[in-house]
Structures are given as C-alpha cells and as structure tokens.
Amino acid sequence: MFDSEVLLPDLWDILGAVPVTLAMALGIFVFSTMIGSLFAMVEYRRIPLLRELVVAYKVIFKGVPMVIVIFLAYYGLPPTSRFLTSLVGIDYNGHSTPNWITLIVALTLCVSAFQAEVVKGALNSFDNGQAEAAYSLGYRKTQLFRRVMLPQVIVAAIPDLANSIMVIMKALSLGFAIEVVDIFAQSQLTAALNFYYLEAFLIAVFVYMVIAYIVTFVADRLERSLRV
Numbered sequence: 001m002f003d004s005e006v007l008l009p010d011l012w013d014i015l016g017a018v019p020v021t022l023a024m025a026l027g028i029f030v031f032s033t034m035i036g037s038l039f040a041m042v043e044y045r046r047i048p049l050l051r052e053l054v055v056a057y058k059v060i061f062k063g064v065p066m067v068i069v070i071f072l073a074y075y076g077l078p079p080t081s082r083f084l085t086s087l088v089g090i091d092y093n094g095h096s097t098p099n100w101i102t103l104i105v106a107l108t109l110c111v112s113a114f115q116a117e118v119v120k121g122a123l124n125s126f127d128n129g130q131a132e133a134a135y136s137l138g139y140r141k142t143q144l145f146r147r148v149m150l151p152q153v154i155v156a157a158i159p160d161l162a163n164s165i166m167v168i169m170k171a172l173s174l175g176f177a178i179e180v181v182d183i184f185a186q187s188q189l190t191a192a193l194n195f196y197y198l199e200a201f202l203i204a205v206f207v208y209m210v211i212a213y214i215v216t217f218v219a220d221r222l223e224r225s226l227r228v
Contacts, residue, residue, distance in 0.1 A: 006196045010187075011203050017186035018207065024104055024175075024182070025168045031108045032168075033161065036115025043116070044123045054116065061113040066106070067174050073106035074099070074178045103175040111168060118164065122157035123149075155226045162219035166212050183207055 039054045061069070078094030085092035126149055134144045173184035181189065183204055191200035 002198060003196055004199075006194060006199050007203060010190050010194075010196070010200050013190040014183060014186050014200070014203050014207060017181055017183050018211075020100075021169065021172055021182040022211075024100060024172055024180075025165060027104050028107045028111060028168050028172075029161075029165055031104070032111035032115045032164075033119075035108070035112040036117075037119045039112065039116035040119035040123055043120055058113040058116060061110050064110075066110045066171055067177060069110050070103060070106040070174055070178060073102050073109075077102050077105060099178045099180050100175070102178060103172070103180045107168065107171050111164065111171070114167070115161075115164060118157055118160040119153070121160070122153040125156045126152055151226070155223060158219055158223045158226070162215055165215050169208065169211060 039057070042050045042054050078097055080094070081097060082092055082094035085094075130148055131144055134148050139148070169183075172180075172182045175182055176185035176188065187200040187204040191197040
C-alpha cells in the first residue's frame, strides 16, 4: 500500500546523498572530458600509432559493460597501485584506497571513450574554410585554435556534453555494487529501514528528474549565450 506520510522523511534522507553524487559526477565529467579531448585531438590530427591506440581504447571501453570495469578496478587497482608505488620506494597499501576513488577511476575510463566521440564530432563540424581564411590573415596555429576553432567547438559540443553528465549520474548507481552510496543507493538503504520501496524509488526518480532539468536548462542557456 502506498503511504504518502513517508515521502517527506525519505526525501530528506535521499537528499543527503545528492552532494556526494554531484561531486563524483563532476569529477568524472572533468577528468573524462580532458582525457576524451586529448583522444579526439589525436584522431583529428591523425597522429600515427597513437590514433590506432585511441581507436582500440574506445572499442574496448565502449564495448565492455561499465559494471565489469568497476569490478576490475575494485579488484585490480589496489595491487596495481601498490606495485607502482613500490617502484619509487613507497610502501602503500592499495587496499586502503576508498571505494569512491575506485568508482571515479573506473567510470572515468569508460566515459572518456564516449567523450572522445563527442569532442571528435565537434571538431569535425568545424569548417576548414575558416582555417584557410585565418591563415591568410596571418593567424598562427595557436591563434586559430584559441580564437576561431575552440569557441565553435565548445558550442557544438555543449548538448552532447550535457547528455554525458546525465549518463554519468545514472552510471554512478552501479557504485552500490562496491558499497558506494549515491542517490540510488541511498534510496535502497532508506527503503530497507521501513520497507516502503515504491515511495523511496519514486523520490529517487523525482530527484534525478530535477537534476536533469537543471542540467538541460543551464546547457541550453549557455549554448544560446555562446552562440550570440
């Protein structure tokens, strides 16, 4: 039976996980966009060997389910970090690595493959005729990129980058498998205390919808202002 009296208490419990979820999502978004942008530039410039490595990376991390990557990072990151730190004479216990860091690393690796496609598409949308015109005016490559190319690439990428934020938000729910509490995990924990699962999950849906609306609204406003 649906009980509306538990909605408000459950809402306050679930809202407590929002700042942590947003912080992790922001970190993953920033790191994956930086890595993806580097990958996209490698493909755009058609750098030999590196281009083939980037393509292989994208095939792997776009094809492997994120939850598998999370578990690989969960079991593989501690011994790997301990081995790497031992090479420089540091005795580090990799198993002390917080699970939320493992989650951020795993999802950053996955999302970087998708961000590379987003940035690559934005780069390919740039009209090369503008580059030729800029060179005829005496622009250097750095000036062309900073003053002409970059502003247009950013505007072209904004819609897909906004979508990637929501993809990251949903992917974070997989962190419950390694005991990382986000909005979804908190709704499960809250429901486990009073057994009102339907109410808790409806609140989680509402929270996700509000976040999606804010992200979409900000992205649309930013895109319009930059186009002007």
